[in-house]
Amino acid sequence: METTRAVRPEKAEAVTQLSEKFANAKSVFLTDFTGLTVEAVTNLRRNFRKSNVDYVVGKNTLMRIAAEKAGYGKIVPYLEGPTALAFGMKDAGAPAKVILDFIKTNQKPAIKAIIFEGQFFEAKQAEAISKLPSRAEVLAQLVGGLNAPLTNLVGSLQAVLSNFVYVMHAYSEKKEKEAAGTTP
Numbered sequence: 001m002e003t004t005r006a007v008r009p010e011k012a013e014a015v016t017q018l019s020e021k022f023a024n025a026k027s028v029f030l031t032d033f034t035g036l037t038v039e040a041v042t043n044l045r046r047n048f049r050k051s052n053v054d055y056v057v058g059k060n061t062l063m064r065i066a067a068e069k070a071g072y073g074k075i076v077p078y079l080e081g082p083t084a085l086a087f088g089m090k091d092a093g094a095p096a097k098v099i100l101d102f103i104k105t106n107q108k109p110a111i112k113a114i115i116f117e118g119q120f121f122e123a124k125q126a127e128a129i130s131k132l133p134s135r136a137e138v139l140a141q142l143v144g145g146l147n148a149p150l151t152n153l154v155g156s157l158q159a160v161l162s163n164f165v166y167v168m169h170a171y172s173e174k175k176e177k178e179a180a181g182t183t184p
Contacts, residue, residue: 018066
């Protein structure tokens with residue numbers, strides 16, 4: 001296979017950078033950008049930047065070597081023809097959301113394959129991935145779920161304390177009335 005040949009020194013840095021992106025990314029979406037105008041690609045890049053997604057267009061040979069070096073050899077067959085990689089560095093679902101939203105108005109780019117949280121997926125899974133909540137949303141749900149029982153506990157303790165204070169106040173008033181000789 002072509003990826004086993006040696007990389008020229010001037011290309012080694014590009015392979016190293018791509019390997020690091022593969023290793024550090026939460027997701028990688030392989031796209032075919034054929035048919036997109038320069039203006040459309042510029043808009044797509046802008047949308048990716050807003051979502052903290054790195055969009056890389058490079059030589060397939062170097063991308064193959066980097067993918068294999070990072071342990072993602074399953075995507076090598078998809079690195080044919082015009083290919084760009086969208087790396088979801090913080091939010092694994094961000095590339096899917098950006099790409100699918102962009103496709104609504106541009107009909108492109110086409111998704112070839114996906115690496116999501118270290119697992120390989122076919123392009124048809126992009127829709128499901130785009131509907132997953134972000135990490136921040138999941139954490140907020142978790143905190144909300146943990147917060148509800150604590151809130152209920154605090155409310156229950158407050159009610160017990162309020163009842164206790166009310167009973168003690170009533171008892172104190174009764175004792176005062178008894179001491180004053182006005183027992184009802």
